[in-house]
Amino acid sequence: xxxxxxxxxxxxxxxxxxxxxxxxxxxxxxxxxxxxxxxxxxxxxxxxxxxxxxxxxxxxxxxxxxxxxxxxxxxxxxxxxxxxxxxxxxxxxxxxxxxxxxxxxxxxxxxxxxxxxxxxxxxxxxxxxxxxxxxxxxxxxxxxxxxxxxxxxxxxxxxxxxxxxxxxxxxxxxxxxxxxxxxxxxxxxxxxxxxxxxxxxxxxxxxxxxxxxxxxxxxxxxxxxxxxxxxxxxxxxxxxxxxxxxxxxxxxxxxxxxxxx
Amino acid sequence: xxxxxxxxxxxxxxxxxxxxxxxxxxxxxxxxxxxxxxxxxxxxxxxxxxxxxxxxxxxxxxxxxxxxxxxxxxxxxxxxxxxxxxxxxxxxxxxxxxxxxxxxxxxxxxxxxxxxxxxxxxxxxxxxxxxxxxxxxxxxxxxxxxxxxxxxxxxxxxxxxxxxxxxxxxxxxxxxxxxxxxxxxxxxxxxxxxxxxxxx
Amino acid sequence: xxxxxxxxxxxxxxxxxxxxxxxxxxxxxxxxxxxxxxxxxxxxxxxxxxxxxxxxxxxxxxxxxxxxxxxxxxxxxxxxxxxxxxxxxxxxxxxxxxxxxxxxxxxxxxxxxxxxxxxxxxxxxxxxxxxxxxxxxxxxxxxxxxxxxxxxxxxxxxxxxxxxxxxxxxxxxxxxxxxxxxxxxxxxxxxxxxxxxxxxxxxxxxxxxxxxxxxxxxxxxxxxxxxxxxxxxxxxxxxxxxxxxxxxxxxxxxxxxxxxxxxxxxxxxxxxxxxxxxxxxxxxxxxxxxxxxxxxxxxxxxxxxxxxxxxxxxxxxxxxxxxxxxxxxxxxxxxxxxxxxxxxxxxxxxxxxxxxxxxxxxxxxxxxxxxxxxxxxxxxxxxxxxxxxxxxxxxxxxxxxxxxxxxxxxxxxxxxxxxxxxxxxxxxxxxxxxxxxxxxxxxxxxxxxxxxxxxxxxxxxxxxxxxxxxxxxxxxxxxxxxxxxxxxxxxxxxxxxxxxxxxxxxxxxxx
Numbered sequence: 001x002x003x004x005x006x007x008x009x010x011x012x013x014x015x016x017x018x019x020x021x022x023x024x025x026x027x028x029x030x031x032x033x034x035x036x037x038x039x040x041x042x043x044x045x046x047x048x049x050x051x052x053x054x055x056x057x058x059x060x061x062x063x064x065x066x067x068x069x070x071x072x073x074x075x076x077x078x079x080x081x082x083x084x085x086x087x088x089x090x091x092x093x094x095x096x097x098x099x100x101x102x103x104x105x106x107x108x109x110x111x112x113x114x115x116x117x118x119x120x121x122x123x124x125x126x127x128x129x130x131x132x133x134x135x136x137x138x139x140x141x142x143x144x145x146x147x148x149x150x151x152x153x154x155x156x157x158x159x160x161x162x163x164x165x166x167x168x169x170x171x172x173x174x175x176x177x178x179x180x181x182x183x184x185x186x187x188x189x190x191x192x193x194x195x196x197x198x199x200x201x202x203x204x205x206x207x208x209x210x211x212x213x214x215x216x217x218x219x220x221x222x223x224x225x226x227x228x229x230x231x232x233x234x235x236x237x238x239x240x241x242x243x244x245x246x247x248x249x250x251x252x253x254x255x256x257x258x259x260x261x
Numbered sequence: 262x263x264x265x266x267x268x269x270x271x272x273x274x275x276x277x278x279x280x281x282x283x284x285x286x287x288x289x290x291x292x293x294x295x296x297x298x299x300x301x302x303x304x305x306x307x308x309x310x311x312x313x314x315x316x317x318x319x320x321x322x323x324x325x326x327x328x329x330x331x332x333x334x335x336x337x338x339x340x341x342x343x344x345x346x347x348x349x350x351x352x353x354x355x356x357x358x359x360x361x362x363x364x365x366x367x368x369x370x371x372x373x374x375x376x377x378x379x380x381x382x383x384x385x386x387x388x389x390x391x392x393x394x395x396x397x398x399x400x401x402x403x404x405x406x407x408x409x410x411x412x413x414x415x416x417x418x419x420x421x422x423x424x425x426x427x428x429x430x431x432x433x434x435x436x437x438x439x440x441x442x443x444x445x446x447x448x449x450x451x452x453x454x455x456x457x458x459x460x461x
Numbered sequence: 462x463x464x465x466x467x468x469x470x471x472x473x474x475x476x477x478x479x480x481x482x483x484x485x486x487x488x489x490x491x492x493x494x495x496x497x498x499x500x501x502x503x504x505x506x507x508x509x510x511x512x513x514x515x516x517x518x519x520x521x522x523x524x525x526x527x528x529x530x531x532x533x534x535x536x537x538x539x540x541x542x543x544x545x546x547x548x549x550x551x552x553x554x555x556x557x558x559x560x561x562x563x564x565x566x567x568x569x570x571x572x573x574x575x576x577x578x579x580x581x582x583x584x585x586x587x588x589x590x591x592x593x594x595x596x597x598x599x600x601x602x603x604x605x606x607x608x609x610x611x612x613x614x615x616x617x618x619x620x621x622x623x624x625x626x627x628x629x630x631x632x633x634x635x636x637x638x639x640x641x642x643x644x645x646x647x648x649x650x651x652x653x654x655x656x657x658x659x660x661x662x663x664x665x666x667x668x669x670x671x672x673x674x675x676x677x678x679x680x681x682x683x684x685x686x687x688x689x690x691x692x693x694x695x696x697x698x699x700x701x702x703x704x705x706x707x708x709x710x711x712x713x714x715x716x717x718x719x720x721x722x723x724x725x726x727x728x729x730x731x732x733x734x735x736x737x738x739x740x741x742x743x744x745x746x747x748x749x750x751x752x753x754x755x756x757x758x759x760x761x762x763x764x765x766x767x768x769x770x771x772x773x774x775x776x777x778x779x780x781x782x783x784x785x786x787x788x789x790x791x792x793x794x795x796x797x798x799x800x801x802x803x804x805x806x807x808x809x810x811x812x813x814x815x816x817x818x819x820x821x822x823x824x825x826x827x828x829x830x831x832x833x834x835x836x837x838x839x840x841x842x843x844x845x846x847x848x849x850x851x852x853x854x855x856x857x858x859x860x861x862x863x864x865x866x867x868x869x870x871x872x873x874x875x876x877x878x879x880x881x882x883x884x885x886x887x888x889x890x891x892x893x894x895x896x897x898x899x900x901x902x903x904x905x906x907x908x909x910x911x912x913x914x915x916x917x918x919x920x921x922x923x924x925x926x927x928x929x930x931x932x933x934x935x936x937x938x939x940x941x942x943x944x945x946x947x948x949x950x951x952x953x954x955x956x957x958x959x960x961x962x963x964x965x966x967x968x969x970x971x972x
Contacts, residue, residue, distance in 0.1 A: 039484035079300040084448035090459040114311030132499020144311035150370040183377035197441040208381040215437040219444025233447040297828035359794040364759045371760035407923040431907040
């Protein structure tokens with residue numbers, strides 16, 4: 001036990017990033033409480049985000065028509081700082097894939113990162129298996145066009161036209177390739193929608209896509225696509241946002257009055 | 262069990278990295294470094310998997326006859342570059358490939374953005390609402406303000422540009438980044454606490 | 462079994478809370494088929510794959526209902542217009558059924574329906590009216606034994622029917638009787654009474670109420686008002702697109718005509734940020750160690766290469782030690798190109814390894830940067846050009862950690878790359894970081910400059926030209942700069958044209 005207690009002592013005496021820890025400690029209880037309420041069936045009010053309504057409708061439409069949707073998952077590597085954005089891309093892909101899998105319809109996922117492609121394959125395999133059609137799973141439904149963003153955009157645009165897709169959903173981590181992909185498909189009479197959290201890339205995509213989300217709206221995908229646990233964390237985010245707003249206002253006043261330098 | 266094990270591993274690794282972020286301790290740092298190296302190795306293997314998927318996709322296209330020419334070019338270019346990179350690392354051949362194939366191709370692809378931006382602007386600049394007005398005026402002004410002729414027009418133009426970038430643009434960016442950071446934290450916590458597992 | 466919407470575990474139907482995650486099962490999306498294991502939408506009663514019953518204990522419930530609920534027996538005879546009444550068909554059926562259920566037949570024959578009574582009053586006696594009613598009523602209790610008997614009894618009904626019709630009505634149809642095997646179809650037993658329905662159970666009642674509630678509720682998020690229609694027309698006609706692209710091409714070719722008159726050392730007035738960077742780098746002592754990370758792709762070479770070349774020229778003039786690396790696989794190729802230019806101009810940098818070293822590509826993003834900040838040798842075992850340990854090169858000799866560098870310069874096309882350097886390297890080593898980035902990502906990094914985490918921040922070709930004007934004494938020009946001005950002109954033109962076209966189109970639509 002002595003080495004263990006020595007280890008604990010040494011960890012406690014080690015330097016800790018107190019600001020980050022404080023933010024986490026404020027957020028964690030809010031997150032736990034609201035997530036539990038969300039999972040218990042409490043309905044939180046959601047403002048309409050047209051993109052997610054259209055994704056729901058198009059997922060059903062694609063299932064009925066038999067034309068697949070193409071989900072472009074972006075270039076966010078799982079394991080990097082883009083992991084949360086990649087997770088949201090996978091959430092959207094999961095939703096669309098389950099719809100398609102229930103009726104044994106095709107679906108197409110394109111990613112600009114190999115780890116994301118592997119995860120998307122797992123999601124699709126799961127969806128096909130649970131819908132009772134495991135034999136319909138083919139790894140090639142999730143494709144990868146290299147780690148270069150523009151090569152990825154060119155590959156995604158190339159396959160879109162070739163496979164007669166119903167619509168494009170480009171949600172995840174995108175840079176300028178988001179505009180490239182969207183505009184390359186603008187010539188085709190098809191719906192293009194998506195978004196990214198990077199404001200500079202989102203501005204380009206918003207100018208080009210039929211329907212777009214920017215910034216934190218990307219992280220709300222799960223809450224709008226039938227994941228009750230996401231509803232709770234979204235509410236916790238809103239509370240913390242209010243806290244931050246209050247802190248900014250107080251900070252401005254205190255600094256203006258000369259209490260803080 | 263099929264789900265519990267991967268989720269358990271993910272949660273354990275995530276929590277370890279979280280502790281490593283907050284605590285600067287040699288032992289924790291060492292564990293964190295091992296996990297981080299593991300991520301790099303996994304990413305490399307995933308890249309290999311991606312390469313195989315790419316090869317199989319285009320080999321199938323070649324066999325099936327849908328756009329076989331493009332697939333053939335891709336396969337030759339991929340395998341050729343791979344062979345040169347593995348057999349002759351840092352050689353003049355590799356530099357030649359970079360300078361005369363990859364570099365011009367990438368530049369051309371990026372140059373297409375200038376064309377695509379114009380067609381996007383054609384739609385976005387239609388003044389049907391206030392947003393379109395703001396977008397058009399700010400875009401044209403900021404673009405112009407970065408040109409050398411801006412200072413020739415008036416010395417206040419560069420000042421206005423600097424103020425716009427430093428105050429309203431930065432404020433907006435900070436707001437978006439704060440919101441995105443909250444979203445990131447929430448998503449990370451969902452994965453760390455096994456509330457959600459989008460990867461399986 | 463149903464599938465938990467939170468954790469996707471399979472849970473029995475009668476449970477309200479998931480036994481795995483504790484979440485509510487209200488609003489679950491999928492039901493598991495007990496026969497084939499397929500998932501079907503929650504509202505389905507039968508499996509979409511094998512058609513097995515999905516409801517819990519559905520078969521047992523159905524059997525219990527069959528036992529307890531008596532089959533439906535009509536209390537009064539069905540209206541005559543619902544019954545099949547052609548003479549030729551009714552005759553044999555009547556004979557058979559009256560044989561099977563003489564009581565019913567007799568009772569119904571004694572109580573003619575309203576229509577029959579009415580027909581009697583008008584004197585239009587329907588053919589064999591006494592036999593129609595028993596045929597219908599007797600079929601309430603169908604018996605398998607009656608079926609073959611019926612088949613035998615209806616010998617040739619069409620012949621009788623045809624005989625009773627005038628020749629003009631038969632006409633060409635007389636030849637078609639062999640094509641239509643009507644005899645067999647007519648002889649089949651027909652259900653002449655409504656199917657029996659059991660009394661609705663609690664589950665069905667609940668489902669019905671739920672359905673009524675859902676169908677009466679307004680759709681969430683105004684979905685019903687937002688109809689998705691596939692776009693059937695192109696947003697911009699092909700000719701219009703071609704014209705726009707032609708304008709952009711002309712703008713790009715402008716420098717060929719003008720020769721580059723606007724972005725020159727005479728025309729450019731360096732801004733405060735560019736001047737500060739030039740001054741800061743000029744203050745570096747000879748022999749200082751600088752780490753330069755070329756973290757952009759060739760896609761951004763047009764924007765960032767001039768900046769890189771100017772930077773390396775200025776640093777070469779200061780005769781500092783340059784260690785060059787990249788976190789992008791293609792970065793070293795760009796670095797080699799840039800050093801190719803600089804080494805031609807500056808004698809001190811013609812011999813590799815003396816004043817500069819290319820250490821290579823560092824894979825692993827922030828994880829690798831974190832390793833690098835702790836130990837250079839751990840990140841780079843050998844250099845990129847000669848493949849020798851870094852300790853054998855004069856430019857890198859004695860360098861163990863990043864803390865020993867005087868400054869770090871990051872050339873990037875992505876804000877996340879710069880953030881990684883700030884979070885993983887600056888926070889650990891406190892070394893000043895100069896970020897030279899593309900114009901697109903500069904506003905994203907402005908907060909880091911304000912907070913002091915970045916020492917300098919320059920963005921895009923425009924500020925790159927300002928920096929060149931501030932740092933390079935000799936005359937220089939950026940020929941491609943004229944294309945930027947021409948492109949701005951195209952933007953203004955497009956803004957005017959698109960609005961004129963839009964207004965004209967609206968007027969046409971109104972008129």
